[in-house]
Amino acid sequence: xxxxxxxxxxxxxxxxxxxxxxxxxxxxxxxxxxxxxxxxxxxxxxxxxxxxxxxxxxxxxxxxxxxxxxxxxxxxxxxxxxxxxxxxxxxxxxxxxxxxxxxxxxxxxxxxxxxxxxxxxxxxxxxxxxxxxxxxxxxxxxxxxxxxxxxxxxxxxxxxxxxxxxxxxxxxxxxxxxxxxxxxxxxxxxxxxxxxxxxxxxxxxxxxxxxxxxxxxxxxxxxxxxxxxxxxxxxxxxxxxxxxxxxxxxxx
Numbered sequence: 001x002x003x004x005x006x007x008x009x010x011x012x013x014x015x016x017x018x019x020x021x022x023x024x025x026x027x028x029x030x031x032x033x034x035x036x037x038x039x040x041x042x043x044x045x046x047x048x049x050x051x052x053x054x055x056x057x058x059x060x061x062x063x064x065x066x067x068x069x070x071x072x073x074x075x076x077x078x079x080x081x082x083x084x085x086x087x088x089x090x091x092x093x094x095x096x097x098x099x100x101x102x103x104x105x106x107x108x109x110x111x112x113x114x115x116x117x118x119x120x121x122x123x124x125x126x127x128x129x130x131x132x133x134x135x136x137x138x139x140x141x142x143x144x145x146x147x148x149x150x151x152x153x154x155x156x157x158x159x160x161x162x163x164x165x166x167x168x169x170x171x172x173x174x175x176x177x178x179x180x181x182x183x184x185x186x187x188x189x190x191x192x193x194x195x196x197x198x199x200x201x202x203x204x205x206x207x208x209x210x211x212x213x214x215x216x217x218x219x220x221x222x223x224x225x226x227x228x229x230x231x232x233x234x235x236x237x238x239x240x241x242x243x244x245x246x247x248x249x250x251x252x
Contacts, residue, residue: 032108034195035202036073036101040066040093043210049095052162052170056213058220061173063209065160066093067146069120069137073103075111075193083107088120088137090146102200111193114203118244119156119183126152148229154178157244159212163221173226175240182230182241188250206249215246 040047042054042063052062068091074084089101119125124138129147132139138154140147146155157177162170188203195201213219217239228236 031102031104031200032195032197033200034073034075034103034106034193035200036070036103036114037202037204038070038091038093038099038101039204039206040098041206041208041210043208046096047093047209049093052164054210056210056221057218059213060164061161061213061221062163063159063161065158066209067091067155068118068157069143069146069154070101071117071120071124073101073106073114073116075106075195076113076115078110078112082115083109083111088124090137090143106195108195108197111195112190113188114191114193114250115185115187117183117185118248119178120154121183122180125154125178125180129154148178153180156183159209163226165222171223171226173221175227175236176229177237177240177244179230179232179237182237184241184244186245186248188248191250191252204251206251208247208249211247212240212243215243217243219243 045054047063047066049063049066052060054061054063070089070091072084072086072088074082076082083106085103085105087103087105091099091101093099120138127138129138129140129143134141137143143154146158147153148155155176155178157175159173159175161173163173165171193201193203213221219225219236219239225236228234228240230237
């Protein structure tokens with residue numbers, strides 16, 4: 001079929017295409033990362049948010065909200081030294097699905113252990129949250145609801161839900177753990193972690209919420225122990241903090 005476009009028009013289109021200043025997309029390499037795969041569980045079951053359906057040593061409970069900060073993941077080299085990420089991740093657990101935290105600022109190499117904080121270290125805990133960029137886990141955009149404006153610090157760990165009392169009534173509980181002395185420092189057992197260019201390395205982590213109520217202290221939720229904001233003199237927060245030291249597992 002004969003074209004209706006004049007030779008001058010075709011020439012003009014060709015010149016415009018040749019002068020197009022837009023860059024040609026360049027294929028990007030695969031991301032090089034260490035991915036922490038967080039699986040939230042109650043006993044052997046993957047956590048389901050909502051109904052009162054789990055048994056602790058002292059209560060029947062349900063979990064409605066599980067939010068927490070996992071901070072500054074660090075990796076131990078074979079010589080014993082540590083390499084640290086600057087990242088803070090605000091984890092908001094969902095029903096029946098794991099969360100993936102992607103770390104991209106660790107040098108390539110072989111590592112033997114992982115450690116991180118459950119919470120925010122003192123310097124960052126008392127920094128102005130408005131100074132963080134919006135995409136940062138500690139920014140007001142991401143973590144505003146996890147910051148106590150009245151207490152000049154972050155909520156490290158927030159667990160809320162319902163429990164059944166001795167009269168078989170469902171009541172609410174709310175545990176907000178935060179305070180410089182209540183940061184938890186978690187270290188994995190020895191393992192082989194190979195971080196290579198162009199590859200993603202996955203590390204499986206399980207959080208066992210049942211242990212928060214059972215080990216080493218059997219915590220009873222009652223009308224006098226259903227709430228904490230981690231104020232000094234509060235007897236509940238230190239008990240839960242001690243139990244938090246054992247809530248992570250690291251399947252090989």
